[in-house]
Amino acid sequence: MAVEPIMEEMAGVCVDSNGSAIGMPQLCVDWMPNQIVWLLITLLVIFFILSRIALPRIASVLAERQGTITNDLSAAEELKRQARDAEAAYEKALADARAEAQAIAQKTRDDIKAQLDAAIAEADARIADKTAESERALAEIRASSLENVEIxxxxxxxxIVAALGQSADQAMISDAVANRMKG
Incomplete structure (x- = not known):
């Protein structure tokens, strides 16, 4: 058994006579250089795998995510600006519509006032004509009533003179009635 002395020699103090480890093999000082070499090799392999494969993928995902966020923010700003412009246009259109409605209402009021003034003027003219006609009729009635009163x-x-048994001529009666009517 020539192999056993080599194992014992290689194992050093970290292995007992049965070939099993004494304590924790990671803490055996004799095996530390070997563990450090394998640790460095493993770390280098992990570093190369991460730097060549995983990190570029992560970086591209992060860059894509950042680009998407930037694009979304710029699109949101653009939409916000468009919303402000649309709101301003809406407010302007609303103000214009209100002003136009006010103008239409004022024009309608003016038209109605003009029509009312024309109707009032026409009614006043008719009333004046009727009043003048009525005054002429009253003047004619007065004139004819004075004549009728005189008759x-x-x-x-x-x-009366005939009832008193006297006779009077027409000229004398006419003069007496005319004098009495004058006052």
Whole structure:
């Protein structure tokens, strides 16, 4: 068994006579250089795998995510600006519509006032015509009533004189009625 002395010699103090480890093999000082070499090899392999494969993929995902975020933010700013512009246009259109409605209402009020003024002027003219016509009719009635009063007064005076048993001529009765009507 020539192999056993080599194992014992290689194992050093970290292995007992049965070939099993004494304590934790990671803490055996005799095996530390070997563990450090394998640790460095493993770390280098992990570093190369991470730097050549995993980290570029992660970096591309992060860059893509950052680009998406930047694009979304710029799109949001653009939409926000468009919303402000649309709101301003809406407010302007609303103000214009209100002003136009006010103008239409004012024009309608002015038209109605003009029509009302024309109707009032026409009614005033008709009333003035009717008043003038009524005054002429009243003047004619007054004139004819004075004539009728004079005729009735002459007839009454003639009847009174005849009732008293006297006779009077027409000229005298007319003069007496005319003098009495003058006052």
């Amino acid at each position: 009735v007064a002459r007839d009454t005076a003639e009847a």
